[in-house]
Amino acid sequence: MNYQIELRHFIYFLAVAEELHYRKAAEKLFISQPGLSTQIKQMEEILGTQLFVRDKKKVSLTPAGEFLKKEVEFILNHLEQTKKQVKLIGEGQLGEVRIGFLGSAMQNVVPNLLLGLKEKYPTVHTTLEELSNRAQINAILADRLDLGFVRLSRVPKGLDVRPVFEDTFSLVLPAEHPLDEKNFKNINQVADEDFILFSQDYSPMYYDTVLSICEDSGFVPNVSHKSVHAQTIFKLVENKLGIAIVPTTLQHGFQMKVKFIEMKNIKQRAVLSMVWKTDNRNPALQKCMDLLMKL
Amino acid sequence: MNYQIELRHFIYFLAVAEELHYRKAAEKLFISQPGLSTQIKQMEEILGTQLFVRDKKKVSLTPAGEFLKKEVEFILNHLEQTKKQVKLIGEGQLGEVRIGFLGSAMQNVVPNLLLGLKEKYPTVHTTLEELSNRAQINAILADRLDLGFVRLSRVPKGLDVRPVFEDTFSLVLPAEHPLDEKNFKNINQVADEDFILFSQDYSPMYYDTVLSICEDSGFVPNVSHKSVHAQTIFKLVENKLGIAIVPTTLQHGFQMKVKFIEMKNIKQRAVLSMVWKTDNRNPALQKCMDLLMKL
DNA sequence: TCTATCTGATAATTCATACTTATTGATCAT
């Protein structure tokens, strides 16, 4: 007596409302006519309202039935759409990947990833945020970020890392500096100059690597300035306040009166890695990873 | 194997999505836990998507489940409303309009609408609820409300807004305050006093507008108290804990020892707007809108 | 006035399946 409306009722109702004929509607639904009759009757009981007028020889909708027909059409359409969307999200087709990156990753890795995503999974949204190594790690741990691009060799437990891009280092000199690509042999030629480097706590790995480069040539650099912005470092070099060693890709994208000398012969490389939470189940992230494996 | 989704599934799903705990959800639904488990599992099979992650010791929603939860909330609300409407129409009524409003809309706009409706469409039912801006927007999106009266300049996609009433602002002062309509020239005469305002998150637009009024007179107000009730604000003013700036119509309907000075000369206006879902098909809402266009 | 033939509604029966209870396996805390 005290049943609950079910979608079945709506589907049956719509068929009758369209056909205005029980037998035909039942045929269309591949059920028997008596079954349809009882279900519609039950529906009217649940709603407490007559939906059809069964006159002699013909069936028609009451005003309430007329209204319900429009609503049912909407509800069933909406449902169909929802089912589709749920499936897509489940497959990672829709959804969002929150990406963090170091400024130096913006030269090629991140743009390539975004282009690839746009092409292969145009329905995946991305948000971008430029953050320091440490800030990215914290954000990933706190699930404010899905994917980070950092220069770190070690990451906390629960996170995975994978190198995605290896870059040589370049010496950055003022445009008028006597050294150039031809007469440059070894970094110890500038052992006595002041060095401008990225801050130690902004990127410990970078800092250590640069020190090891100098060490390999037998000197300890005199670090006069530290900064977290490539822009600032180049500006300082331009103004002859020192020289710098940076990942080579950073030479693009800035307009400065400085020259770059790529140091291909040294073994150290600037490694950009991606980091993510091991148990991150964001399906859109998986798509990102697949793509990055191929870059 | 090839079942059909039913409303039962949605109701069960929502319970689990809310409790994130099968046994508790089952208790709430007055069914057994295994029954619930199998139904959810079946639902996931039908949709072809994982909705919950059953991790060791805890249940959580997948992104697809998160999305579905919002949709199911909407669908079930909409269905409940549809059932009501059908019943009303069946009884010869035109249906129901669910109206939300800010307290400050109760002075003239909402009562006028209700009177007009009662006169022209006596068969339209109305329900009223006083809600904040944000609560109204959420309720409209979730189909718990047909029409809202808010003070907002922007609304989410899928909603329409239309200004319905423009009001001047009034300065609210304790009855004994030296300033009055005659010697009042400019708001900067009270620049040094403490201000009591409606909370920022209750009505961002109001807050910004009041700040801009002060800014135009060259000062930043010292906001000592914030409240969501006009009553409270007036009481605080009455007790000389500060002065306030409110939409002028609020001066009616309260018995307080405060005086209002209407600031006709400033350009800012308190705009009350109506909001509704663009694709709301409630026929009773249409009648409401027709009426409001003429007010 | 008969039939023949439509309609949808009932009645009796069948059968699918949403439930139940009982149990298991896994994880945690003590």
Next chain:
DNA sequence: ATGATCAATAAGTATGAATTATCAGATAGA
């Protein structure tokens, strides 16, 4: 170990949505 607490699984039950068979009423053609 031991017990507590999860969700999942297994097996049996019972609800109610189906079926078939039939009925009652209306129309139309002789």
